Amino acid sequence: MKKIIYLLVTLSLLLVACSAPAQSSTEFDINNWDSVLAAAKGQTVNWYIWGGSDSINAFVDNFYGKALKEKYGITLNRVPLADTVDAVNQVLSEKQAGKDPGAVDMIWINGENFFTLKQANLLYPDWAQKIPNAKLVNWDNPAINLDFGNPVDNLESPWSSAQFQFIYDSARMIAAKLPRSYADLKTWACANPGRFTYIAPGPGGFLGTRFVKGALYELSGGADQWQKFDQATWDNYSPQLWDYLNQLKPCLWRKGETYPKDEAELKNLFANNEVDFSMTNDITGAGTGITAGLLPQTARAFVFNQYMIGDFNYVAIPLNAPNKAAALVLANLLLDPEFQAAQILPENGFGLGYAIDVTRVTESSALSALQTASTKLGDSATPASDLAKSLVGDSAAEYQNLIEQGWAKNVLQGK
Amino acid sequence: MRDRFIFSPWLALAPALILITILLGASLVYGVAQSLGLISVIGANTVSLDSYRNLVTGTGLAGSEFWGSLAFSLWVSIASTLISSVLALLVAVWLSEQRSGNGDTLALNWNLAFPHLVWSIALLLFLSQSGLLARWAASLGLISTPADFPVLLRDRFGIGIILHYVSKEIPFLALIILAVLRTQSTGYDLVAENLGASHWQRLRYVTLPLVMPALLSGSLLVFAFIFSSYEVPALLGVGYPRMLPVLALRFFNDPDLRSRADGMAISLIITVIVLVVAMISLKKSEQK
């Protein structure tokens, strides 16, 4: 009888001993990357990203998803959003309900959404410059360490870069006849009524908001004054903005009574010859759309001479994220030179630009991969020099809502 | 012996009744509370009629669209219901005269397999200005650009939405009418025919009164459904004017949590209107 008891006790001790270590392995120290990797192993990272592009979704699943699994034992759960603000709301309502851990591990984020979470102190702090690949990022560049004019403060890590561009069909128009400013655009649109439209500024329509902002910049003669929020500037120039858009309205597709709600819808209208211009954020211009079969082969990207908004976009980790270690590993992976080189190639489907500074890459094969990739953007991309010349930063976060609501009231519902 | 299987009807009804009462009751209570501004999540706990006041007077983001949306919703719902009722009656009468048997009712039933969402999508792919029909028209030389094709969907007058509901509700209403016709009409009809009534007279004086109760309650159900439905106007409608449910959800989901009260208020107004219509239908069908 005693023997049996000893046996049972030993067995149960063994069981406890074997299961105990598993509990403590989610602890990690961000200054010790190995502890992060160990903690992350076996975790799932719930990454909330805008899901409006099939090819971006496929890229994320195929490149990051596979690598995370094979190299780090992490499972990627990509959660598509109609608009990033949905993830922000999720985190906010989890805070209200006192839910910790929550559901969101990482958000593809920038601008006003970042601003909202930062203000509410809902972001995991002090990590972005501590991950190994952070050394490849030029954190001294104000375009990187400021997000819509707000200091990033180590709360988010860059992923890629994007710039607003237009797309036209070289089979229908020649480059010399393209409008190169908002003023030109109005002239062109009214000479070709019904052949232009833009995305409605609003949730999921960030390209539309960018388009409208560009008009605001041109009307007010500059982008710099919009970097910090100033009510007087807004009160001064917004009437002119609504006037411009309302004058443009009758010349638009469907006489401006309705607007495509997102990039996918506008692309569709463009490809089906309902309008002559589309819009994109991709550094690859029309390349990714052509590869995906969404645009005709003859589609090309172009920019106005000025006021084409471009910026970096980031990933952030909520304070109540359940799998922080895995999120850190993913954020680090995004900056890996091999993956940065892959993200810029049109055939891979992502099409946004680099976030790392190529000059900081020392490893030779990685360096050559990056340099080669940047030459392979193809004809359908806007030439890099044009992009650089017209680049301006996005405005202060407070303007986003003002523009979106103001547009709905003064233009969409206006007379 | 008779009540072997159920001791009392109420015991048998209990599970279903309790479930529905609790769920509907709770949703109503919480709904009304939210519309009155009692949103515990942001710590708001004072009752306020602000949402309703804003809607009625047309102030604020939600209010500015409210009356326009109400008018638009009523237009679309009434038009769809009337058109589908009339057409369904004609279809049902014709079918019942065919004495064609099971095949056609099966065809009508198959229509049930297509959820509204899918039907809207099919319409979009087929009837949009650059959709399939437009492409065929272009290759036949009838039009040259998509702009030449009429705007049927995502238009300001809700034509696309009406088209959708008419095509989906005709089978539904026709089935209801057919059920009545097949069980009851032949006798009366023969008598009327023998007495020398013409086709249209028979339709008006015999068939119509016969199917009216079922048709009326079916139509009111259809009206209620269309008036309170979200998916179809969200897909086939435009940014402005929007049908009431689309407006309601937009404010319910607004990042500003106080807008939830507005969204909830709109949704309750929809509910009240629908309930009033339903009660009228009940009274009417009882009168007959």
Place this chain on the structure above:
Amino acid sequence: MNKFSTYVTRFVLYFILAAPLALFIVYAFSTRWFFPQPFPAEWTTAIFTRTINDPRILSGLRDSLIIALIVSLLSLLLGFPAARALGLRQFRGRQLAWLVLFLPTVVPPLAIGMGLNILFLQIGLAGSLVGVVIAHLIPTLPYVIFTLSGAFARYDENFEFQSLVLGASQTRTFFTVTLPLIAPSLVVAALFSFLISWSQYLLTLLIGSGRIITLPILLFSAASGGNPVTIAAISLIFLAPPVLVIAATARQLSDGEVREQY
């Protein structure tokens, strides 16, 4: 009215059914098909294959199926006794019971979903499969009860009495007499329940809080803007189960007795 018009009617009706399916199939396997091409010039199975293998689509399909099947089962279990009571018995308050059970067909799912949203959040059911299943019972129960009570209204209890008199137990009588007698209506009720749950969008959205993603939600978000090829592909996947289920129960649907109920 002659044979010709019968054929025309029949043709039109079937055309209306087959056309959307054909439309989806053509779109789903095309690529770079733009206005004004009447038919696709380029075909590919790549996009459809990618869609059907997409983990989100597969999990949406799985969740939709699980929810619809559980909801059908539960609504039959809850609805059967209720329908029997309503169909067979006359009792005081019968009208009231009818009214309450009929309410969910009138009260908008929008209001129900928005109202339950906060409650479910507080009791932890928001974003859970259980919560969504419970929510789906609201629209399905009335139809199940309505269908079954119609069957019971024309039901002859004498068959059960005879079986009991002959010595069969209650359970045996239930399975060998009652069930087979109302089987056609049971099938229709289950079908209704399945279809209603399968195509729920708003309720799942509001109660699932973005955590439970079913096929209608994926389809709706695809349809709001994107690629017609993907939209058509997802539509086909979405249509497959309902079409199969209706095909399997087609006999019961066109059965004269059953039709009379609605």
